[in-house]
Amino acid sequence: xxxxxxxxxxxxxxxxxxxxxxxxxxxxxxxxxxxxxxxxxxxxxxxxxxxxxxxxxxxxxxxxxxxxxxxxxxxxxxxxxxxxxxxxxxxxxxxxxxxxxxxxxxxxxxxx
Amino acid sequence: xxxxxxxxxxxxxxxxxxxxxxxxxxxxxxxxxxxxxxxxxxxxxxxxxxxxxxxxxxxxxxxxxxxxxxxxxxxxxxxxxxxxxxxxxxxxxxxxxxxxxxxxxxxxxxxxx
Numbered sequence: 583x584x585x586x587x588x589x590x591x592x593x594x595x596x597x598x599x600x601x602x603x604x605x606x607x608x609x610x611x612x613x614x615x616x617x618x619x620x621x622x623x624x625x626x627x628x629x630x631x632x633x634x635x636x637x638x639x640x641x642x643x644x645x646x647x648x649x650x651x652x653x654x655x656x657x658x659x660x661x662x663x664x665x666x667x668x669x670x671x672x673x674x675x676x677x678x679x680x681x682x683x684x685x686x687x688x689x690x691x692x693x694x
Numbered sequence: 695x696x697x698x699x700x701x702x703x704x705x706x707x708x709x710x711x712x713x714x715x716x717x718x719x720x721x722x723x724x725x726x727x728x729x730x731x732x733x734x735x736x737x738x739x740x741x742x743x744x745x746x747x748x749x750x751x752x753x754x755x756x757x758x759x760x761x762x763x764x765x766x767x768x769x770x771x772x773x774x775x776x777x778x779x780x781x782x783x784x785x786x787x788x789x790x791x792x793x794x795x796x797x798x799x800x801x802x803x804x805x806x807x
């Protein structure tokens with residue numbers, strides 16, 4: 583069964599810390615992987631999309647890496663800020679379309 | 695413009711009501727999606743439309759009826775819902791094909807009483 587797992591479910595860090603969020607998936611034959619941010623009660627904001635042929639993508643303080651062989655992706659957030667507090671979701675596309683399977687998310691709190 | 699809009703933002707309906715959720719995008723995307731998200735859970739795919747035709751129905755009960763009247767609009771018609779259907783309903787869109795980024799709307803918070 584194709585599954586996506588995010589551990590830990592919750593993370594609390596002091597402001598300014600660099601941090602890594604983890605995403606693992608059971609089947610390495612992915613088309614792409616997308617990282618999202620979700621604020622409470624809101625929709626999803628796309629952060630980064632990594633294609634299966636790519637190793638990493640960067641946007642500002644965010645860097646996402648992909649290691650298909652080990653079934654892992656990480657989202658690195660540099661110099662965290664209280665405004666980064668949100669739930670971060672990774673989603674994998676295994677199909678010849680764009681159907682996404684989501685992980686359970688990591689709820690991040692950055693304390694001032 | 696990478697915006698997907700959804701109306702209404704909040705909806706409260708009784709179990710005998712009929713209501714509709716609306717979603718709109720003007721990015722020229724030909725794939726549109728409905729997801730359901732329960733509290734503290736990840737989104738779950740309900741329906742996929744490709745070129746205005748329903749391509750995927752993830753075994754969703756018939757009390758949910760999707761409609762894609764044109765390439766920019768996606769509706770979700772609701773009838774005889776149950777309290778357990780209360781959730782955040784998210785619409786998304788992407789270019790048709792494989793490997794494209796999905797863009798999500800802000801969602802409609804539905805409460806069934």
